[in-house]
Amino acid sequence: MAETDPTAAVVVVGDEVLSGRIEDSNSLYLCRRLTDLGVTVRRVAVVPDDVPAIAAEVAAVAPRFTHVLTSGGVGPTHDDVTMEGVAKGLARPLVRHPEATAVIRKFYGPHMADAALRMADLPEGAELVTSEHIRFPVIRIDNVWVFPGSPHLLQAKFEAVKGHFESTPFAGGVLRVDASEPEIAGFLSQVQARFDGVAIGSYPQEPGVPVRLLLTARGKDAEAVAACLAALKEGLGEKLVGEGPP
Amino acid sequence: MAETDPTAAVVVVGDEVLSGRIEDSNSLYLCRRLTDLGVTVRRVAVVPDDVPAIAAEVAAVAPRFTHVLTSGGVGPTHDDVTMEGVAKGLARPLVRHPEATAVIRKFYGPHMADAALRMADLPEGAELVTSEHIRFPVIRIDNVWVFPGSPHLLQAKFEAVKGHFESTPFAGGVLRVDASEPEIAGFLSQVQARFDGVAIGSYPQEPGVPVRLLLTARGKDAEAVAACLAALKEGLGEKLVGEGPP
Numbered sequence: 131m132a133e134t135d136p137t138a139a140v141v142v143v144g145d146e147v148l149s150g151r152i153e154d155s156n157s158l159y160l161c162r163r164l165t166d167l168g169v170t171v172r173r174v175a176v177v178p179d180d181v182p183a184i185a186a187e188v189a190a191v192a193p194r195f196t197h198v199l200t201s202g203g204v205g206p207t208h209d210d211v212t213m214e215g216v217a218k219g220l221a222r223p224l225v226r227h228p229e230a231t232a233v234i235r236k237f238y239g240p241h242m243a244d245a246a247l248r249m250a251d252l253p254e255g256a257e258l259v260t261s262e263h264i265r266f267p268v269i270r271i272d273n274v275w276v277f278p279g280s281p282h283l284l285q286a287k288f289e290a291v292k293g294h295f296e297s298t299p300f301a302g303g304v305l306r307v308d309a310s311e312p313e314i315a316g317f318l319s320q321v322q323a324r325f326d327g328v329a330i331g332s333y334p335q336e337p338g339v340p341v342r343l344l345l346t347a348r349g350k351d352a353e354a355v356a357a358c359l360a361a362l363k364e365g366l367g368e369k370l371v372g373e374g375p376p
Numbered sequence: 377m378a379e380t381d382p383t384a385a386v387v388v389v390g391d392e393v394l395s396g397r398i399e400d401s402n403s404l405y406l407c408r409r410l411t412d413l414g415v416t417v418r419r420v421a422v423v424p425d426d427v428p429a430i431a432a433e434v435a436a437v438a439p440r441f442t443h444v445l446t447s448g449g450v451g452p453t454h455d456d457v458t459m460e461g462v463a464k465g466l467a468r469p470l471v472r473h474p475e476a477t478a479v480i481r482k483f484y485g486p487h488m489a490d491a492a493l494r495m496a497d498l499p500e501g502a503e504l505v506t507s508e509h510i511r512f513p514v515i516r517i518d519n520v521w522v523f524p525g526s527p528h529l530l531q532a533k534f535e536a537v538k539g540h541f542e543s544t545p546f547a548g549g550v551l552r553v554d555a556s557e558p559e560i561a562g563f564l565s566q567v568q569a570r571f572d573g574v575a576i577g578s579y580p581q582e583p584g585v586p587v588r589l590l591l592t593a594r595g596k597d598a599e600a601v602a603a604c605l606a607a608l609k610e611g612l613g614e615k616l617v618g619e620g621p622p
Contacts, residue, residue: 145575147407174422207560312452
């Protein structure tokens with residue numbers, strides 16, 4: 131895969147998401163920001179607080195995608211098993227990390243409960259990525275980046291290390307169309323066939339939105355995207371009612 | 377697996393979710409409602425509009441979980457490839473379904489564009505599950521239920537067929553605690569070890585929530601859950617500041 135076409139998988143860890151008790155806002159945040167940075171997110175998985183489930187997902191995605199970002203399960207309690215799952219998924223032992231130990235001791239001070247040091251048990255070879263904007267470093271094991279589940283911490287940490295993910299940005303456009311999908315499905319297939327590196331999406335809108343259909347075109351080659359949008363507009367004729375999101 | 381302990385996986389199909397353009401509310405809805413009905417959701421995956429990616433996920437989850445629910449990718453345009461992905465994942469051909477053809481012809485009437493009939497191409501052996509509350513039936517292939525991506529349609533369809541998922545409900549409770557996780561991590565591990573069939577969760581709260589930590593206990597054996605909550609309350613003593621969500 132070319133340097134300019136990086137991919138990513140997001141792994142959200144948490145029983146509380148799978149039970150619907152908590153709405154996961156982290157995957158939406160990461161998907162949006164990675165897309166902004168020119169990264170194609172190819173997969174999001176939500177898995178339980180369970181070492182084999184986390185390990186299986188990490189083992190499946192780490193070799194296939196440029197970046198893997200995990201969220202959640204990094205505290206000091208019995209249900210925080212992300213590090214153990216990542217270690218197992220990457221076939222590495224979990225070892226007490228001296229630098230992480232020092233960071234945690236400094237944060238909690240002299241009255242720290244021993245359990246806090248569980249957070250210094252990291253997959254062998256883990257690297258602490260620091261920045262002046264965050265108190266705790268982000269933990270990275272090769273292409274796997276481990277983020278906390280707390281949205282405000284995840285966001286601060288992601289922004290602090292986003293430079294590691296930056297790539298050629300996507301070009302794209304949105305067309306508002308007054309047509310049903312069956313009416314224009316054949317035409318869309320023809321245009322899609324002409325523009326290989328551009329993804330055309332067709333999205334009927336929910337009742338209440340004052341447009342029937344949104345068409346999107348997105349790709350890394352800005353000229354191809356512009357040509358694709360022009361072809362769509364020409365073919366749609368009077369069915370085109372506007373450009374940009376409604 | 378016992379009849380009283382069904383599991384589920386949710387498969388969300390859509391480039392628009394992975395790019396963060398659309399917030400996926402369907403997986404949250406399905407996770408909540410399945411949990412309400414006594415089903416343990418073990419996995420959510422968001423995959424692109426790509427036949428091999430959908431097929432791989434369906435092939436991985438269909439044999440492992442009681443129910444699989446997919447969302448999205450069921451319209452008539454080129455980017456609607458869920459049926460093809462499900463068929464491939466279940467190693468079945470895609471065939472034009474006579475009953476689905478009749479439903480689609482009736483819905484669109486005499487001026488129907490041929491492309492609409494793409495929606496009648498279903499995995500061999502697909503069953504149409506009907507109800508008086510929905511216009512289009514829900515499509516089921518063994519344990520795989522295919523729902524549309526439109527949230528209002530998905531919700532109406534799920535509610536129309538929810539009887540197929542109903543099981544023994546979960547018992548559970550929430551405790552509000554004024555303690556840091558490291559302080560009580562050892563105690564929580566001890567209680568968790570005593571109550572095998574109860575899942576104890578520990579969730580530090582975001583800044584602004586007037587409680588430091590939420591503990592949850594959940595399981596199918598109501599007596600065991602009650603005993604676990606009693607053990608937690610006794611051990612927490614003055615650190616317990618209330619019961620129920622904040």
